[in-house]
Amino acid sequence: MNANTQESHAPLAGRYFDGHSSRLYHVTLSVRDGVAMLAGDIERSCPLGELHVSERSSHAVRKVSFPDGAYLEIADQAAFNNVLHDTGHRDGWVVRLQQSWRGALLATVATVLALWLSYQYLLPLVAKGLAYAIPQSVERQLGQGVLDFLDGHVFEASKLAGTRQQALRNQFARLATPGDSTLEHRIVFRKSKIGPNAFALPSGDIVLTDEMVELMPDDDAIMGVLAHELGHLQQRHLTRRIIQTSAVGAGAALLFGDVSTVVATVPPLLLDLKYSRDVERDADDYAIAMLRQNGIALEHLAQVFVALGKLDQGTPYLSSHPASTERIARIRAAQR
Amino acid sequence: MDFDTNNTMPKREAITFSATGSEYFRIWIVNLLLSIVTLGIYSAWAKVRRNRYFYSSTHLAGSSFEYHGNAVAILKGRIAAVVLIGGYNIALRVSPIVGLLMFVLLAAILPWLVWKSLQFKLYNTSYRGIRFGFGGSAKEAYKYFLWLPILNTFTLGLMTPFLHQRLKRFQHTQSRFGTSQFSFDATVGSFYKTYLLFFALLLGGLLVLIFVVFGSVFASFAAHANDATKVGSLMFAIGALYLWAFTVLPLFLTMIQNLIWNHTRLQQHQFQSQLTWGRTTFIMLTNLLGVVVTLGLFAPFAHVRWLKYRLEATSMLVHGSLDEFVAATGQQVSATGEGMADLLDFDLSM
Ligand SMILES: [Zn+2]
Numbered sequence: 001m002n003a004n005t006q007e008s009h010a011p012l013a014g015r016y017f018d019g020h021s022s023r024l025y026h027v028t029l030s031v032r033d034g035v036a037m038l039a040g041d042i043e044r045s046c047p048l049g050e051l052h053v054s055e056r057s058s059h060a061v062r063k064v065s066f067p068d069g070a071y072l073e074i075a076d077q078a079a080f081n082n083v084l085h086d087t088g089h090r091d092g093w094v095v096r097l098q099q100s101w102r103g104a105l106l107a108t109v110a111t112v113l114a115l116w117l118s119y120q121y122l123l124p125l126v127a128k129g130l131a132y133a134i135p136q137s138v139e140r141q142l143g144q145g146v147l148d149f150l151d152g153h154v155f156e157a158s159k160l161a162g163t164r165q166q167a168l169r170n171q172f173a174r175l176a177t178p179g180d181s182t183l184e185h186r187i188v189f190r191k192s193k194i195g196p197n198a199f200a201l202p203s204g205d206i207v208l209t210d211e212m213v214e215l216m217p218d219d220d221a222i223m224g225v226l227a228h229e230l231g232h233l234q235q236r237h238l239t240r241r242i243i244q245t246s247a248v249g250a251g252a253a254l255l256f257g258d259v260s261t262v263v264a265t266v267p268p269l270l271l272d273l274k275y276s277r278d279v280e281r282d283a284d285d286y287a288i289a290m291l292r293q294n295g296i297a298l299e300h301l302a303q304v305f306v307a308l309g310k311l312d313q314g315t316p317y318l319s320s321h322p323a324s325t326e327r328i329a330r331i332r333a334a335q336r
Numbered sequence: 337m338d339f340d341t342n343n344t345m346p347k348r349e350a351i352t353f354s355a356t357g358s359e360y361f362r363i364w365i366v367n368l369l370l371s372i373v374t375l376g377i378y379s380a381w382a383k384v385r386r387n388r389y390f391y392s393s394t395h396l397a398g399s400s401f402e403y404h405g406n407a408v409a410i411l412k413g414r415i416a417a418v419v420l421i422g423g424y425n426i427a428l429r430v431s432p433i434v435g436l437l438m439f440v441l442l443a444a445i446l447p448w449l450v451w452k453s454l455q456f457k458l459y460n461t462s463y464r465g466i467r468f469g470f471g472g473s474a475k476e477a478y479k480y481f482l483w484l485p486i487l488n489t490f491t492l493g494l495m496t497p498f499l500h501q502r503l504k505r506f507q508h509t510q511s512r513f514g515t516s517q518f519s520f521d522a523t524v525g526s527f528y529k530t531y532l533l534f535f536a537l538l539l540g541g542l543l544v545l546i547f548v549v550f551g552s553v554f555a556s557f558a559a560h561a562n563d564a565t566k567v568g569s570l571m572f573a574i575g576a577l578y579l580w581a582f583t584v585l586p587l588f589l590t591m592i593q594n595l596i597w598n599h600t601r602l603q604q605h606q607f608q609s610q611l612t613w614g615r616t617t618f619i620m621l622t623n624l625l626g627v628v629v630t631l632g633l634f635a636p637f638a639h640v641r642w643l644k645y646r647l648e649a650t651s652m653l654v655h656g657s658l659d660e661f662v663a664a665t666g667q668q669v670s671a672t673g674e675g676m677a678d679l680l681d682f683d684l685s686m
Binding site: 015017018019020021022023024054055057058059060061062063069070071073094097098099100101103104107108110111114115118 | 354355359363368370389393395399402463514658660662
């Protein structure tokens with residue numbers, strides 16, 4: 001810390017390169033009165049303020065660079081650290097963080113926390129903003145591809161009579177929707193190989209399977225199902241989910257670039273399961289608001305989940321839509 | 337430059353790599369945190385820190401390498417890359433025609449960017465105070481990074497070994513250390529031989545697997561169709577296919593890297609690369625397993641392990657002395673190319 005201790009250091013051995021040729025000069029470094037002095041194969045002195053010292057590290061060689069591109073490699077790290085310490089050199093806070101295990105542990109915890117917070121709060125917010133900003137033509141293409149694929153693999157043409165289909169469409173069209181914006185939508189009937197199901201695609205198609213129509217106790221319950229799906233559409237749930245999943249995938253690929261394909265696909269799949277619980281609640285709330293506005297008793301909506309709850313576990317509708325009992329309780333609570 | 341035939345036996349100088357997984361883990365996690373909280377802006381500084389650590393940990397004949405890349409230059413390159421890629425994605429949404437135009441534009445500037453990125457990377461590397469450099473002309477860059485690859489698609493990829501040889505020849509003959517030029521003398525024939533051996537082994541192994549393993553699985557399926565344990569054996573057969581692919585790919589990487597470096601010279605000094613198949617496969621498989629099991633936390637350890645093995649398998653046969661290289665006059669190199677190549681995940685260096 002003071003001038004006396006500086007002089008007590010023995011000269012340090014170093015390897016000097018002049019920046020013009022690859023020739024190696026063996027030198028010794030000593031520091032006196034704020035000036036670094038080299039002696040040996042070459043003699044040189046330079047004020048400490050003009051030198052640049054590379055960052056501290058336990059396994060990389062530490063270098064001292066001169067303004068003209070020449071530099072010095074010091075082998076004895078410990079002795080060099082003492083000299084630096086006594087000349088008042090201090091590592092930056094990032095370097096100190098990197099060099100301590102406590103800092104690394106802190107950084108690990110903070111990283112996990114930052115990732116979790118951005119997944120939990122930032123990403124949904126950004127995805128929501130983006131989903132509402134995406135032009136409808138793009139959303140339409142997104143959904144159309146999905147429906148074409150499903151038509152090829154899972155669905156057949158509906159066996160429901162055309163008049164029955166039209167009657168349901170008309171009945172739903174007569175209902176007033178909550179909020180002022182009414183999204184363009186189309187109700188599509190299909191016979192499915194996977195049982196009762198209903199879902200909304202970003203294209204504006206609400207798909208209702210014959211099995212779902214037959215399962216419902218009355219037409220008002222069917223209106224409840226459609227209102228729930230319209231809720232998904234209005235709130236761009238599927239588009240938001242697609243944006244979030246691809247963002248998580250891209251993020252994971254960036255972080256673990258080396259083994260991207262294996263690791264990048266796992267987290268989005270795991271994280272995706274939690275997401276649907278919240279959006280189901282939102283869609284239920286939309287359906288509740290819509291039925292109420294049209295004077296339909298909420299019990300019809302509750303009956304939808306009573307009917308679905310009686311089904312075998314393992315139906316696709318149930319696995320993506322959480323616990324029926326919980327939802328029935330919420331709907332009945334809203335009724336009071 | 338010809339050989340010093342009158343000189344004594346060459347001295348073998350192996351590369352040593354002193355970085356450790358545990359130290360890199362600490363650098364990596366702090367860099368990761370700062371990159372996340374700055375929404376990626378810090379990643380340019382992170383890259384400089386990482387490269388400085390790795391370069392300073394790489395030693396040849398007692399001296400280590402040094403990285404001089406400037407974080408602001410890298411950041412500018414990354415911003416330009418984000419704008420270009422973002423622009424391309426938006427253009428694709430607006431209309432297919434605008435998207436196509438943007439694609440053509442990208443294809444037209446990409447070779448130039450790759451060329452610039454090679455220059456940036458080498459110019460910012462030094463050893464014993466002398467910087468590396470990369471020459472070549474824009475015309476050559478377009479030939480090797482655009483025309484030949486396009487031509488190759490019309491030959492159903494049959495030209496790939498030829499193209500690979502030409503690319504490496506371009507890269508290695510245009511590189512220099514100070515004023516000294518590197519040279520490269522691997523033949524097109526040797527590249528074809530390596531590719532053919534790889535495909536022969538891959539296909540041969542697959543055929544054996546299909547006939548022996550799948551054959552027996554299907555036979556037992558036909559015998560007792562509803563046996564649940566048979567599903568397990570089918571899974572095993574599919575696993576065997578993957579394992580075979582994971583075993584043969586490292587063989588290819590090993591052979592090609594050895595081929596390339598064993599035919600590269602810096603003036604009279606010859607490089608030598610002695611990667612082995614078994615060790616490469618072992619490191620790649622265990623790294624993959626480690627990263628998956630630790631949810632990514634093993635990644636920095638895996639990186640150091642792989643780098644250490646690759647670097648330490650390389651050595652230089654020094655004819656005479658390493659004291660006589662002379663620096664070239666400096667030139668400024670833009671970082672735009674570097675950032676772009678980084679973001680697009682091109683790693684042209686072997
Ligand atoms: Zn739903």
